[in-house]
Amino acid sequence: MEKKLSEYLSLAKNINISKNEKKIKVGILGSFTLNGLDECLKVKCSEQNIDYESYIGNYNQYNQEILNSESGLYKFEPDITFLIIDNRTILGDLFHNPYSVSDKKRREIVDEKFGEIKNLIEIFQEKLNKKLVICNFHIPYFSSIGIIENKSDFGFHEMINELNKKLVNFVKVKNSIFIFDYNQFVVKHGEKNVFNYKQFFLGDIKIAFDYIPFFANDLIGYIKPILGLNKKCIVLDLDNTLWGGIVGEDGFDGIELGHSSNGKAFVEFQKQLLSLWQQGIILAINSKNNLDDAIKVIKEHPDMILREKHFASIKINWNDKAQNLVDISEEINIGFNSMVFFDDDKLNQERIRNEFPEVLTIDLPKDPSQYTEILTDLNDFNVLQNTEEDSKRGEMYAQQRQRNQFKETVSNLEQFLNQLEIKVKIKKSNEFTIPRISQLTLKTNQFNLTTRRYQEEDIKKFVNDGNYLVGCAQVTDKFGDNGITGAFIVKKENNIWTLDTFLLSCRVMGRGVEDAILSHIIDDAKRNNVKEVKAEFIHTAKNKPAENFLKDFGFIKQENYWNYKLNNDVEYPNHLEMEVE
Amino acid sequence: MSKEVYGIVAKVFSISESDVNDSSSPENIESWDSFNGLILVDELESHYNIKFTISEITNVKNVADIKKHLKNHNVELNE
Numbered sequence: 001m002e003k004k005l006s007e008y009l010s011l012a013k014n015i016n017i018s019k020n021e022k023k024i025k026v027g028i029l030g031s032f033t034l035n036g037l038d039e040c041l042k043v044k045c046s047e048q049n050i051d052y053e054s055y056i057g058n059y060n061q062y063n064q065e066i067l068n069s070e071s072g073l074y075k076f077e078p079d080i081t082f083l084i085i086d087n088r089t090i091l092g093d094l095f096h097n098p099y100s101v102s103d104k105k106r107r108e109i110v111d112e113k114f115g116e117i118k119n120l121i122e123i124f125q126e127k128l129n130k131k132l133v134i135c136n137f138h139i140p141y142f143s144s145i146g147i148i149e150n151k152s153d154f155g156f157h158e159m160i161n162e163l164n165k166k167l168v169n170f171v172k173v174k175n176s177i178f179i180f181d182y183n184q185f186v187v188k189h190g191e192k193n194v195f196n197y198k199q200f201f202l203g204d205i206k207i208a209f210d211y212i213p214f215f216a217n218d219l220i221g222y223i224k225p226i227l228g229l230n231k232k233c234i235v236l237d238l239d240n241t242l243w244g245g246i247v248g249e250d251g252f253d254g255i256e257l258g259h260s261s262n263g264k265a266f267v268e269f270q271k272q273l274l275s276l277w278q279q280g281i282i283l284a285i286n287s288k289n290n291l292d293d294a295i296k297v298i299k300e301h302p303d304m305i306l307r308e309k310h311f312a313s314i315k316i317n318w319n320d321k322a323q324n325l326v327d328i329s330e331e332i333n334i335g336f337n338s339m340v341f342f343d344d345d346k347l348n349q350e351r352i353r354n355e356f357p358e359v360l361t362i363d364l365p366k367d368p369s370q371y372t373e374i375l376t377d378l379n380d381f382n383v384l385q386n387t388e389e390d391s392k393r394g395e396m397y398a399q400q401r402q403r404n405q406f407k408e409t410v411s412n413l414e415q416f417l418n419q420l421e422i423k424v425k426i427k428k429s430n431e432f433t434i435p436r437i438s439q440l441t442l443k444t445n446q447f448n449l450t451t452r453r454y455q456e457e458d459i460k461k462f463v464n465d466g467n468y469l470v471g472c473a474q475v476t477d478k479f480g481d482n483g484i485t486g487a488f489i490v491k492k493e494n495n496i497w498t499l500d501t502f503l504l505s506c507r508v509m510g511r512g513v514e515d516a517i518l519s520h521i522i523d524d525a526k527r528n529n530v531k532e533v534k535a536e537f538i539h540t541a542k543n544k545p546a547e548n549f550l551k552d553f554g555f556i557k558q559e560n561y562w563n564y565k566l567n568n569d570v571e572y573p574n575h576l577e578m579e580v581e
Numbered sequence: 582m583s584k585e586v587y588g589i590v591a592k593v594f595s596i597s598e599s600d601v602n603d604s605s606s607p608e609n610i611e612s613w614d615s616f617n618g619l620i621l622v623d624e625l626e627s628h629y630n631i632k633f634t635i636s637e638i639t640n641v642k643n644v645a646d647i648k649k650h651l652k653n654h655n656v657e658l659n660e
Contacts, residue, residue, distance in 0.1 A: 202638060
């Protein structure tokens with residue numbers, strides 16, 4: 001249930017900037033009154049333990065804010081700016097009388113309006129190397145020519161549609177510019193709700209008070225992935241969550257799945273989960289059940305959509321659900337703050353909420369017809385860019401399960417590593433790898449020497465700066481491709497190389513890959529006659545796995561830095577193959 | 582139900598209910614700006630399930646005016 005705007009206004013008064021690790025600076029530029037949006041964003045950020053700071057452009061001054069390099073917006077330097085222009089503002093008189101001009105003229109006007117926005121985007125990009133989100137334009141239901149609106153040549157609705165299309169096409173290739181589909185937002189809530197004439201006349205309010213919180217919620221969907229707060233894994237109960245009834249009591253044929261009305265609700269929910277899985281969201285099971293009963297449904301039930309291969313971890317037993325969640329987290333190496341927990345049982349929800357407040361526990365109602373909507377309303381799975389690694393994640397976790405099974409068949413670690421046929425390919429930073437490198441710096445917590453978080457724009461800066469070396473590593477083995485799972489940024493200064501960033505995804509930890517990558521860097525340094533290689537270890541709550549890495553590799557601690565003597569020979573782990581691009 | 586109206590006014594303007602009376606107005610309540618005034622309209626409308634006209638809204642000078650308009654919309658205010 002969304003709170004009312006008035007509630008946000010009073011909640012916002014009690015929020016002080018605290019010392020949260022996650023911080024965001026937001027710019028809001030609007031063509032109409034957006035009072036209350038700032039407060040909603042502030043409260044919603046605080047609910048996610050994010051420190052929120054904002055700059056609100058003056059009423060309808062978005063042009064000045066963007067065009068003037070001395071503007072308050074640029075002085076504030078927001079991490080993300082929302083540019084919210086409405087259809088009345090952009091179309092002017094033509095909003096009411098589009099048919100007073102010829103279709104040719106209408107096309108010209110759309111080109112001209114698009115040109116204006118394109119110019120704003122380009123100037124923004126020139127002056128501020130940060131993220132920009134632009135709302136597209138809503139297509140109103142009304143047309144003065146009524147039911148034959150779509151028979152006219154380049155009619156009113158088509159004009160706005162065309163403008164939106166041009167925007168999308170222009171922005172598609174720009175990695176730090178995004179379009180918020182405001183038209184869809186209005187469709188979702190209904191134009192008659194979102195646009196309230198009375199509020200419009202009283203205060204030039206074009207998003208009614210009741211819908212400002214929903215609007216803020218959608219905008220938060222951009223902030224979460226910037227801060228790496230997006231969820232990666234959905235943990236699911238079985239009875240009354242993936243199917244109706246209790247398989248242990250009702251039996252294989254007695255559960256509700258498919259056919260009945262309730263049964264259809266569960267199928268729909270599963271289909272939606274499958275589509276998230278296809279986008280790289282990991283699924284896991286946490287269920288109190290007899291393994292045989294439940295697995296039989298998953299494997300054999302004709303109406304089951306999700307099968308064994310879709311789950312990265314399966315915990316079906318009589319253990320405590322909190323303990324199972326710990327086991328899932330360890331098995332797939334995913335933190336609790338990346339998990340969403342779906343369970344119909346209120347007590348289980350309470351148990352997980354108390355034990356792991358960082359898990360997003362869904363308040364699942366009794367009625368399964370609401371499940372799908374609850375899932376599709378979550379704005380927690382957004383990513384700003386879908387890398388190849390994301391869409392293949394499901395497959396990768398299936399391979400990981402095979403690896404673990406293989407590990408159990410060999411007698412020791414050395415044998416396991418030797419037989420894994422690991423290949424490490426060092427890759428350069430380029431347009432294909434930069435988004436992934438940024439993503440790794442944002443998401444990697446465990447094997448991360450410095451935990452410095454970099455947006456794509458930051459990585460690009462390093463790449464273009466001759467004093468930095470940016471690279472990454474792709475890891476494959478006999479079970480498949482792990483994708484780009486390691487990254488490094490080296491600062492080159494006065495013939496000294498310093499590791500600004502060195503990290504490895506937990507997926508490939510403990511296989512010598514980290515040693516191989518560092519050996520490569522040292523080798524490279526020697527070839528470039530570098531005097532010294534330095535590294536830092538910045539301790540965090542989560543990076544214990546990387547704690548002894550520098551020492552074990554042969555670095556020697558000198559005050560705040562770790563140093564490596566370059567007269568040593570560089571050794572590579574002999575169980576893996578190296579390739580440098 | 583004057584008290585109820587005072588309560589809503591107090592909540593919207595973040596002041597104590599005891600500081601609200603019929604003569605409370607934008608002149609003596611600092612947080613009563615035009616935006617919060619509209620929030621108050623929204624709160625009253627949804628609380629009493631009524632719709633004010635624009636003239637009623639723009640004519641409000643103080644809390645007494647609000648009560649007068651509420652009565653016009655057949656809201657029972659037991660004084």
